[in-house]
Amino acid sequence: MLKIIECDEAPSIELKHDEMILRMRPGADNKKAQAVVEEWYREQIRGAALPLIAKWEPVMSVKVTQFFVRHMKTRWGSCTPRSGGIRLNTELAKKPLHLLEYIVVHEMAHLIMRGHNGRFKSIMDQHLPHWRMHRRELNSAALGHESWRY
Numbered sequence: 359m360l361k362i363i364e365c366d367e368a369p370s371i372e373l374k375h376d377e378m379i380l381r382m383r384p385g386a387d388n389k390k391a392q393a394v395v396e397e398w399y400r401e402q403i404r405g406a407a408l409p410l411i412a413k414w415e416p417v418m419s420v421k422v423t424q425f426f427v428r429h430m431k432t433r434w435g436s437c438t439p440r441s442g443g444i445r446l447n448t449e450l451a452k453k454p455l456h457l458l459e460y461i462v463v464h465e466m467a468h469l470i471m472r473g474h475n476g477r478f479k480s481i482m483d484q485h486l487p488h489w490r491m492h493r494r495e496l497n498s499a500a501l502g503h504e505s506w507r508y
Contacts, residue, residue, distance in 0.1 A: 437468035
């Protein structure tokens with residue numbers, strides 16, 4: 359639940375129980391509010407994902423050389439093996455940490471194997487044995503986004 363409070367200070371977000379409290383200057387439009395919330399989500403993902411990347415790089419013997427967070431309409435994340443880059447969806451900020459970790463490991467596994475073949479699944483089994491359960495949880499939480507996948 360989003361609650362907007364007008365105040366004469368810089369925009370900020372605070373979580374209290376089941377509310378997201380957005381403080382905005384009087385007269386700020388919906389576009390500005392949306393931009394503040396989207397940037398807050400980016401910061402949450404960056405803050406949570408960077409330690410996960412650092413945790414899994416030595417375990418998986420891979421190196422993430424580029425890391426981006428952006429809003430994506432149909433994917434939770436993506437990977438560019440050639441550049442060592444991974445991208446994570448800002449929507450992951452609304453999900454539990456173990457689902458973010460699943461997507462981080464999934465994208466990092468693509469640095470080893472591009473597709474979703476047997477070898478890829480074996481890599482996932484080796485590093486995150488319950489990944490199928492996490493995938494089901496993530497995809498069932500995305501009801502209404504039928505084209506979302508993982």
